[in-house]
Amino acid sequence: MNPALQGLFTIILGVGGCIGYFYFSNQFLDKVLFPAKGPNAGRNINRANMVRPWLFLFPALALLGLYLAYPVFETLRLSVSERVSGGGSKFVGFANYSQMFGEPKFWEAMGNNMLWLIFVPAMSTAFGLLAAQLTDRIKWGNIAKSLIFMPMAISFVGAAVIFKLVYDTRPIDQEQIGILNAIYLWFGGDAPQTWLTIPLWNNFFLMVVLIWIQTGFAMVILSAALRGIPEDTIEAAIIDGANPFQIFFKIKIPQIVGTIVVVWTTITIVVLKVFDIVFAMTNGQWETQVLANYMFDKLFRANDWGVGSASAMIIMLLVTPILVWNVYNVRKEMK
Amino acid sequence: MDNIAGTKSGLTWAVHISVVLLVVLWVFPTVGLLVSSFRTADQISTSGWWKSMLPSEQSETLRTAAPSTQVLENGIYVISGNLFERPGDFEISVWGIKSNDIAAYQPGDTADMGDGVSITVQVNGDYRMVSTGEFSGRRGERVFATAKTPPEFTLQNYYNVLFDPANREGMTKAFFNTLTVTIPATVIPILIAAFAAYALAWMEFPGRALLVAAVVGLLVVPLQLALIPLLKFHNDIGIGKGYLGTWMAHTGFGLPLAIYLLRNYMVGLPRDIIENARVDGATEFQIFVKIILPLSFPALASFAIFQFLWTWNDLLVALVFLIDSTGETTVMTKQIVELLGTRGGNWEILATSAFVSIAVPLCVFFAMQRYLVRGLLAGSVK
Known part of the structure; x- marks a missing residue:
């Protein structure tokens, strides 16, 4: 059909x-x-x-x-089990886990994931807060917001293509078509760089993609929170002679800490599941492996369900604190 | 607030400039891809897309007309015409007649080509080649010109990617496959979730709070855990890889957010309406269909947008549950990843394919942004 x-x-x-x-x-x-x-x-x-x-x-x-x-x-x-030939499985205890912990690729993925966990939520929230605050009181703020928010609609794969073009490298004697290399050379860089193959730094070039997508989300939520701040607290601060920066950091931020935490944890969960970006841009080469892609590798390329499941459990374990925290908050709210 | 003491006009300018910078930074990458998708492969590889709006300097190898077009004027043989196939806004800055010295002459100069032949090239590409003897041979002389070429855009890439029947890497099939995945996967969870959300919001029964907590818990369970068990399950019940399994998987994965969003919204509906209806003898089913569903339209719309964007943009679920070895059921995201691997340098194909897949969600986004924002605000766990 x-x-x-x-x-x-x-x-x-x-x-x-x-x-x-x-x-x-x-x-x-x-x-x-x-x-x-x-x-x-x-x-x-x-x-x-x-x-x-x-x-x-x-x-x-x-x-x-x-x-x-x-x-x-x-x-x-x-x-905790292993497939035996002819179907079925047998219990093997922690053998899959110890095999996984023995693999350098796993630790590379863990290390990279930690970097992602620190930088992506932090940068997205920071940019989101900045964008929310700046666009709050200008006339064309809504247009600016919707343009910054736009990447939310773009798939991770689409974003990967977009940023591959940004990072593109041409031989030194040709004109650069990747804007990053063009800027780098314009500012006096000696040779065009293949950005995605520079270990450690390439992780950050991948993170930029997710930050670019998630900033809009952070901005929308934080912007609503900023608008919810009672005007009189701000007016009181202005009368007391606070400058705009003091108002922002000492009056506004403390009142939206709760929302910042929500944004942070939501982005953290997205980061833990990040797969498409790495899969499409480097596929874990040049030391950019992350857990979700490591798991996909194990499951569908190595066909090793034991270690694949073990790495999935690691992702679950990392999500658990947030899960518990969310459930705790909802239960508190419902009482 | 703008004119209250403490807001300086200098600061206002700084704000405007920073917002402009931020917006440019955020829009630039996408615009790059969009512009590239309208350029030819040659244009993309010879100059950055940001230069495409301006005329570009290109060095080209051109040819004069063939000797068969020569005319005899006052005893000298003349070939004249324009070097460019389609004369237009070209502006030659330098030109030459030898491949190792392509910038030997200025426009208007006359170059001596030996054997009594000389050529004069004007700034717009008009030339006049004169000779004392008759021109021979079949082809014209080569002229190397560096010219400013006006910006030029083409729809050819879109034609190739979408409509060329010979193009096996085309996006048309993948486009319809994606659509086939997306629509049922968006519509089905809404109804199921709406009923559940109503029960969780407005019906009294033991264990309700526990169920709400469970839904919130499931909200963050990583999709990765579900891959193997469900693939096994689908194989066991005989549906294997295919649309049916994909629709069910998307429905299952979308439900926690759907229930959570809708319940939050429904709880906020006025209690009076529902209790009046109950007093008037409406059944719960009638209350749900006639009162709750119409009132919950904004929440339903925001979930529908979320689910649409998520299923349209999804790669992982399609890879695991849909795409089998025949590749007949490939979706756009998968197709693009494939192109990234095999045609990594062919930006005209990549950019166009990517834009075909991005265009639909972008339209939905700009048309229904209001609902998306509302849904986000209700959906983030407070």
């Missing part, structure tokens, strides 16, 4: 199926199982109302359980 037709069919089936499920299961509950009439009408209504939330929740819970919760445990199991 033509995939487009199949897609259309799936939409109709999916949407129709959802509506049908919700409609008929409710009808069944109200009319057949616990009809709101007869001698037990009152009890039946109460019972129906106890069951109904689970009717509403069932499809979502089933999908969440199957596609997100179950894989966590299955990956955990796979990470």
